Amino acid sequence: MSDLLHPTSAIRQHQGASLSRRLFLGGALGCLSTAGIAHAADDILVGPIATPTSEQTTKLIVAGSAETPCGTWASRLAPDMAEELGQPPFELAYTTGWDGVTGANLFDAQEQLSSASSTLLVPGTALLAAMTGDSRVHYAYQRWLPVLTMFQPxxxxxxxxxxxxxxxxxxxxxxxxxxxxxxxxxxxxxxxxxxxxxxxxxxxxxxxxxxxxxxxxxxxxxxxxxxxxxxxxxxxxxxxxxxxxxxxxxxxxxxxxxxxxxxxxxxxxxxxxxxxxxxxxxxxxxxxxxxxxATSLKAALVLPLLTPPAKVARWRHAADNCATKLGIQQIALANGLTVLSGAKCITAYSMTMPDVNVGMALRRWLAxxxxxxxxxxxxxxxxxxxxxx
Missing domain, CATH: 3.40.190.10 (Periplasmic binding protein-like II)
Known part of the structure; x- marks a missing residue:
C-alpha cells in the first residue's frame, strides 16, 4: 500500500542501489589500476627483486692469463673470497695479454649490462696504460671500487x-x-x-x-x-x-x-x-x-662503481678477513708483497688517480x-x- 501511495520512493531506492554498485565497482577497478601502476613503477625504479641465486652467477674476470701474477693470485684468492662471502665458487674468466688491458675492457663492457654480476682482478699495468693514453683503453679505472690490493715496489x-x-x-x-x-x-x-x-x-x-x-x-x-x-x-x-x-x-x-x-x-x-x-x-x-x-700494483680486486652499498660492505668485510689469513700473508711476505684492505686499500689505490693538472703534465712530458x-x-x-x- 505504501509503494502504491509513494511510487517515487521505490524508484529512488532502486537508483540508490544501482549507484552504490557502480561506485563500488569503479572504486575497486581504480584500486586495481593504481596498484598495477605502482607495481610497474617499482619495477622500473628498483628492478627485479634479488633472489638467493643471484650471487651464484658472480664472475671473476682475471685481467691476464693463468700464467700472469693476477692469474696466479686469482686461483689462490678466489676460494677464500667465496668462502668468506658464503657463496659458491667464482666463475673464473681468464683473458689474454700480460698488461691487463683486454680484461679491463671486458669488465667495462660487462658493467654496461643491467644483469651483470662480475668483479675484476687487474694489475696496475692496466692503470698505467690508461694514464699514458694507450689507444686500446676503453675503460675508466677511476670508476672502480677497490676492496683488496697487493703492492710490490x-x-x-x-x-x-x-x-x-x-x-x-x-x-x-x-x-x-x-x-x-x-x-x-x-x-x-x-x-x-x-x-x-x-x-x-x-x-x-x-x-x-x-x-x-x-x-x-x-x-x-x-x-x-x-x-x-x-x-x-x-x-x-x-x-x-x-x-x-x-x-x-x-x-x-x-x-x-x-x-x-x-x-x-x-x-x-x-x-x-x-x-x-x-x-x-x-x-x-x-x-x-x-x-x-700503478706499476707497484700487482693485483687489485675491484667492483663496479654502481655496486649497491650493502654488497660493497659485504665484499670489503670478506676482503678484510682474507687479507689477515695466515696462508695469504705467508705467500705475500715470501714474494715481497703488501696486502691491503679497508681504508689502507682505498688510500693506496687513490694514489694511482692523479689530479687533472698532473695527468696533463705527464701526457705533455711523454709527448x-x-x-x-x-x-x-x-x-x-x-x-x-x-x-x-
Whole structure:
C-alpha cells in the first residue's frame, strides 16, 4: 500500500542501489589500476627483486692469463673470497695479454649490462696504460671500487752517479735504461732519471729481470729496474760482485716487506729532495708518484662503481678477513708483497688517480720525449753467448 501511495520512493531506492554498485565497482577497478601502476613503477625504479641465486652467477674476470701474477693470485684468492662471502665458487674468466688491458675492457663492457654480476682482478699495468693514453683503453679505472690490493715496489740498480756533476753536464751524456717498452712498467724509472736531469734513454726489448740483468752486465745499458721479490737478494749479490749498486726504490713507503738482512737504498722522493732541492718541476714529481703506485700494483680486486652499498660492505668485510689469513700473508711476505684492505686499500689505490693538472703534465712530458727517444734509440747489439743463456 505504501509503494502504491509513494511510487517515487521505490524508484529512488532502486537508483540508490544501482549507484552504490557502480561506485563500488569503479572504486575497486581504480584500486586495481593504481596498484598495477605502482607495481610497474617499482619495477622500473628498483628492478627485479634479488633472489638467493643471484650471487651464484658472480664472475671473476682475471685481467691476464693463468700464467700472469693476477692469474696466479686469482686461483689462490678466489676460494677464500667465496668462502668468506658464503657463496659458491667464482666463475673464473681468464683473458689474454700480460698488461691487463683486454680484461679491463671486458669488465667495462660487462658493467654496461643491467644483469651483470662480475668483479675484476687487474694489475696496475692496466692503470698505467690508461694514464699514458694507450689507444686500446676503453675503460675508466677511476670508476672502480677497490676492496683488496697487493703492492710490490721496484728497485733501480746500475752504475750511475745520481749527483749531476759539472763533468756530466759538459759531457751531455745520456742514461741508458733497460725497458720492455718506453711506456711500460719501467716508466717511473725513466721519469725519475729525467727529474734528476740525467737524460734517460730507454732501450727496449728487456721485459724480464734476467734479460735486463744480462743487458746491464753486458754493457748495453746503465740502469735496470728489478722487482722487490724473493729473488732480489741473490740478484743484488750477483750484480754487486760486478760493481753495480742499488740506486733508489720506486716507492713512497720507506718500509718494504723485504728480508730484514737486506740493505735497500732510499726511496726516490728522498733522492730527489737531496739532489734537486730548488729546481724540481711542479707536477712531474706527483706524476712519478702516480706511475710508481700503478706499476707497484700487482693485483687489485675491484667492483663496479654502481655496486649497491650493502654488497660493497659485504665484499670489503670478506676482503678484510682474507687479507689477515695466515696462508695469504705467508705467500705475500715470501714474494715481497703488501696486502691491503679497508681504508689502507682505498688510500693506496687513490694514489694511482692523479689530479687533472698532473695527468696533463705527464701526457705533455711523454709527448716531448717519445719522439726524441725514438729518434735516438741506440742500435740493438747481441748479448755475449754466456750472458744470453
Amino acid at each position: 721496484s728497485l733501480v740498480v746500475g752504475h750511475v752517479n745520481l749527483h749531476r756533476s759539472i763533468g756530466a753536464i759538459l759531457g751531455n751524456r745520456t742514461t741508458r735504461v733497460a725497458v720492455s717498452t718506453p711506456t711500460g712498467p719501467e716508466l717511473p724509472t725513466l721519469l725519475a732519471f729525467d727529474l734528476l736531469a740525467l737524460r734517460p734513454l730507454p732501450v727496449s726489448g728487456y721485459a724480464t729481470p734476467d734479460a735486463a740483468m744480462a743487458a746491464l752486465t753486458g754493457g748495453l745499458v746503465d740502469a735496470i729496474q728489478l722487482p722487490v721479490d724473493a729473488a732480489l737478494k741473490d740478484r743484488l749479490n750477483m750484480l754487486g760482485a760486478k760493481g753495480f749498486i742499488p740506486l733508489f726504490l720506486n716507492s713512497t713507503a720507506p718500509q718494504t716487506p723485504a728480508q730484514a738482512d737486506m740493505a735497500l737504498p732510499p726511496i726516490f722522493p728522498s733522492i730527489l729532495l737531496r739532489e734537486r732541492r730548488t729546481s724540481t718541476p711542479a707536477f712531474l714529481p706527483l706524476a712519478w708518484q702516480a706511475l710508481a703506485a 716531448l720525449n717519445l719522439p726524441r727517444w725514438k729518434s735516438t734509440t741506440p742500435p740493438v747489439r747481441a748479448l755475449p753467448p754466456a750472458l744470453a743463456q
